[in-house]
Amino acid sequence: MKESGILIVAVMFLLATACTGSALAKTTCTVTAVAGSNVTMDCGDKAGDFDAGMQVNVKAKKAKKAIEGC
Numbered sequence: 001m002k003e004s005g006i007l008i009v010a011v012m013f014l015l016a017t018a019c020t021g022s023a024l025a026k027t028t029c030t031v032t033a034v035a036g037s038n039v040t041m042d043c044g045d046k047a048g049d050f051d052a053g054m055q056v057n058v059k060a061k062k063a064k065k066a067i068e069g070c
Contacts, residue, residue, distance in 0.1 A: 029041040
């Protein structure tokens with residue numbers, strides 16, 4: 001019984017840390033300059049969350065498709 005309790009606590013800890021990490025990973029930034037293959041972004045007060053050389057994923061906003069009417 002004691003081993004199953006430890007296992008449950010360990011799983012809960014892993015789930016809690018995984019959820020916190022994914023919440024901190026999302027930040028909205030604005031592109032301020034593009035020069036060749038370098039992109040400069042302004043992330044406001046969230047800029048401290050990033051380190052130089054850190055790998056980030058960027059998704060461009062998709063343009064809305066026009067809907068043709070009758």
